[in-house]
Amino acid sequence: MSQKVSLNHPFVSLDHVKLNFGNHQVLKDINLEVYPGEFIGLIGPNGAGKSTLLKLILGLIRPQSGKIKIADAKNTKNLIGYVPQRLNLDPQTPLRGRDLVALGLDGNRWGFSLHPQKRKQKVNEMLEAVEAVSFADSPIGRLSGGEQQRLLIAQSLISSPKLLLLDEPLSNLDIKSSYEIVRLVAKLGKEQGISVIFVTHDMNPLLEVMDRVLYLADGNSVIGTVNEIFQSRVLSQLYGYKVEVLKVNGRLIVIGNESSNVEVFSNPNPYENKG
Ligand SMILES: Nc1ncnc2c1ncn2[C@@H]1O[C@H](COP(=O)(O)OP(=O)(O)OP(=O)(O)O)[C@@H](O)[C@H]1O
Secondary structure (H helix, E strand, C coil): CCCCCCCCCCCCEEEEEEEEEEEHHHHHHHEEECCCEEEEEEEEECCHHHHHHHCCCCCCCCCCCEEEECCCCCCCCCCEEEEEECCCCCCCCCCCHHHHHHHHCCCCCCCCCCCCCHHHHHHHHHHHHHCCHHCCCCCCHHHCHHHHHHHHHHHCCCCCCCEEEEEEECCCCCCHHHHHHHHHHHHHHHHHCCCCEEECCCCCCCCCCCCCEEEEEEEEEEEEEEEHHHHHHHHHHHHHHHEEEEEECEEEEEEEEECCCCCCCCCCCCCCCCC
């Protein structure tokens, strides 16, 4: 499906979004605009509502109030790719890597109607893009976490989405794989003009690729550039414990130390939510 997406207009916008689960107010007033090709890191403590925010954008749950707008598209089904946390698979699962990627075609209107040769070609192109050709014919249950993540990313991108939502894709990955996955997503996002919202607890691999950072806590959000948010003072204030941001060889590194005492500053939100 070809959709007209303007670079000057947000692809996704959330306007005063509020979400409760029963009496539990998870998101109080979220405002956000995500532009085409923009890479946003979504961070915040456990239970802050990061996955819930992704589900709202996916349309899986509806807000109590506020508006969520996805470009001008009427049919958003194929416009959003979603990568869940790693799969928990039985090692005996008969599905091969390339079958998992092909499943991404079946969720859209032309998946089954695609000529088998064209279908195979599309799957091969995606496997090459995520550098997964060498293990594409292995049963997915026997692949490593990093290999499975590459396949899930290929699956989510095969229907040419305009927005990619990734929910903690780095959990269970080693440092090298984490950096590789982040670089891969950032590269494909920029090449194809895909907006990315990337949920993570490990911020370090994202520091060089994020355009902006969205921090969720206590139902509210703070958004800013990496330089605005990644300061020891700001992160310590947001998390409520000592977080140090160091510059080593020109690169930022975030170190969290929950046991340290820290002065929690009186103003809980150092930045206005700029959307
Ligand atoms: N379907 C649901 N029904 C009731 N409460 C829910 C539901 N889904 C999530 N919650 C609650 O909403 C809050 C936010 O959950 P969510 O999974 O969005 O947090 P998160 O920021 O992604 O957390 P984590 O970092 O631990 O993955 C939590 O307190 C959770 O228990």
